[in-house]
Amino acid sequence: MSEENKDLEKKRKAKRVNNQQGGRGQGGRFATLEKPKDFSGSVRRLAGYLKPYRVRMAIVIFMAIGATIFTVISPIIIGQITTSLYNSITTNTPIDFNFIKNTIFLLIGIYLVAASFSYLQQFLMASVSQRLGYDLRKQANDKIHKLPLKYFDSKTVGEILSRVTNDIDTIISTMQQSVTQLITSALTFIGIFVMMLIISPTLTLITLVTIPLSILITRNIAKRSQVYFSKQANALGELNGHVEETYTGHVTVKAYSRENQFIEEFNEINDRLYSHAWKAQFVSGIIMPLMSLVNNIGYVFVAVVGGIFVLRGNITIGSVQAFMQYTRQFTQPIVQTAEIINILQSTVASAERVFELLDEDEEYDESNKVLKLERPRGEVEFKNVTFGYTKEKPLIKDMNLYASPGETVAIVGPTGAGKTTIVNLLMRFYEIDDGEILIDGVNTKDLKREDVRKLFGMVLQDTWLFNGTIKENIAYGKENATDEEIMKAAKLAQADHFIRTLPKGYDTVLNEEASNISQGQKQLLTIARAILANPTILILDEATSSVDTRTEILIQKGMDVLMKGRTSFVIAHRLSTIKNADMILVMNNGQIIEQGTHEELMKLNGFYADLYNSQFAA
Structure with a gap:
């Protein structure tokens, strides 16, 4: 065997x-x-x-x-x-x-x-x-x-x-x-x-x-x-x-x-x-x-x-x-x-x-925290951040990064490099062991978890849609959303056309696995949901990795609308999709080993250049 x-x-x-x-x-x-x-x-x-x-x-x-x-x-x-x-x-x-x-x-x-x-x-x-x-x-x-x-x-x-x-x-x-x-x-x-x-x-x-x-x-x-x-x-x-x-x-x-x-x-x-x-x-x-x-x-x-x-x-x-x-x-x-x-x-x-x-340990109570970001701008900073899923094996050590408001930051690297970990730390799904994560200069530990997470919108590789109408799935991004807001978000996400071709349009009921629409259409709906939520900071995790090239272009148009004016963190394996990012972070073994624009990193002829060239090698 x-x-x-x-x-x-x-x-x-x-x-x-x-x-x-x-x-x-x-x-x-x-x-x-x-x-x-x-x-x-x-x-x-x-x-x-x-x-x-x-x-x-x-x-x-x-x-x-x-x-x-x-x-x-x-x-x-x-x-x-x-x-x-x-x-x-x-x-x-x-x-x-x-x-x-x-x-x-x-x-x-x-x-x-x-x-x-x-x-x-x-x-x-x-x-x-x-x-x-x-x-x-x-x-x-x-x-x-x-x-x-x-x-x-x-x-x-x-x-x-x-x-x-x-x-x-x-x-x-x-x-x-x-x-x-x-x-x-x-x-x-x-x-x-x-x-x-x-x-x-x-x-x-x-x-x-x-x-x-x-x-x-x-x-x-x-x-x-x-x-x-x-x-x-x-x-x-x-x-x-x-x-x-x-x-x-x-x-x-x-x-x-x-x-x-x-x-x-x-x-x-x-x-x-x-x-x-x-x-x-x-x-x-x-x-x-x-x-x-x-x-x-x-x-x-x-x-x-x-x-x-x-x-x-x-x-x-x-x-x-x-x-x-x-x-x-x-x-x-x-x-x-x-x-x-x-x-x-x-x-x-x-x-x-x-x-x-x-009896499992809960997330500690934060009801006493009253600090809020009234007008968030989307400035994100990691200061000497150390984190490990177990105390004995730290994955990230003394990480520092800075993202200006409205900037698009792409994160690339091999599997297990720590890309998704950064997302988990930003959203406070996990608490850091040392250092600080600041949003608009405020330590995220001084904010309630729900207030931190309200700042973010996420579009992931694995789409999550529930058993309900398309309208209800999009409206999940905002409480008490009106029909006009839902349709406007769908149009911006390039989803309105395919929705109207369905027998019942926005009232089409999705089954539990949403198998009555394609993977690309599911992704457009999640983008529409994120647009409706109107977040300050965006996280796009491999959002186009499981669709064909034509659908990827359509999704990319929706994401371009979504990312406009927002701080965005993009995790991607297809490096061609992040060439226009304001900054690219190259990670390996929990460390940022290279950073810069696409052109700057290609000139370095280092780890990123090898990754990029390997995707277009004959």
Whole structure:
């Protein structure tokens, strides 16, 4: 395998690992795999979010107690009917239909009340869980807007989205379903146990003998099944990664005729997924049959001993019938509680991931800063600026540059030279380690971030348009922009003509990727947006690198209008586009190694001249 193919394979494997990690916590059985780091601490913190709803939670618990009480006493009442019939037959007396009728109506009433309590319990719990989800999403959204750019550079988009969507959905689902089920299961277990003791301590003791065996079976099988579920989740994540990379890169796959290789890989992963999945389902599926076996053994002993007690007159036949119903129900809360605890483990792990996002360091508060540039001119100066994305490896050291108002400064250099870093520092996306960045003689650290960023307009290589009309996308550059202002900006950006050729003109709706217009047309819209914003300083980052020459000329006309009278920083790989810049900065390894006009730099016959000549070499 060549080095290039090895690198490709490493990237593909890394992507699949990322998909595997992102694939967990989706709910269901896979959710049981992720374990929380601090279970009790996270539970306490999560419980803190329920404090505003403690009255509702108290009502939920009250409703659960009520529903459980009415459900638990019903077997005793049914047993009274059985006892009445048995006594009538054995004593050859008339059946007391009036008693049976009244008891049946009583049972119907009990079931209706129990159902009402359960309904209200679910209704209140749904409102609490959805409000909790609303609060968490709002906090997460607010937090994202306060995080520095370096956080987003260190995390994948999928990971951040997973915390805001999947993890919060897991918490909501658990709160709505599992918490109420846990409360009901615990109360049901206690209620059934109390009723069994009331009926017969001896029969209760016989039933309790089966409990350790039930717990042992559940725990051991759950451990075995979890191994297979873990392998199933990993295989599923790998399959998702494989499908994603195959279909997102299907053009490349076809171009290199690698379809058979991807099909073979898919089949291999799919076979493993099938193998792990059926084992997981089979092993977990035998829990209930084995539990039923244990319960039936206990059921037989209860029936035999209960029958002996009835013959001796120690207990009524109706009580035995009720006890046998309780025996059937006794282990069910145990199994449910074991499953819920597993789900809670995953839910707390999801909560920890959300809390990690909420606990990230924010950009420091600048509400106390009142200084503003009332009439910005666009003078920019770097004074001995030092910066590194990590403290150990500074990228820029003691940089100095000056741009007069209205001047066009071009920044060129190889990949990784630090061109985009200058933009990040100008916009205060990152804070410098040392030195000063001045705008109109004012240190940008003395201004609020939003006030600094309002001075800038950006046109980037990667256009960003949202799902909405063309008019709305252009208007994004200015609040409360009028239709006249929007159209004027579009005309200046050379975009008005193509917009009017569309079926609905300015009201044409762009889809999420704006795939219904070309790349060049997208770029013209972003230029129109920047014109509408009327910024003091412009940043143009590779704005024409992904379009054809004819479209580049059209875009260049729009940018010329946009740049007129404004301080502009232009990052470009096509050096022919920045020949007329007032000053060209040549960067390499975070340092400005040459600066001057195009003619001056060509005369130096240095790094810039080599770069320029290499683009036109035969």
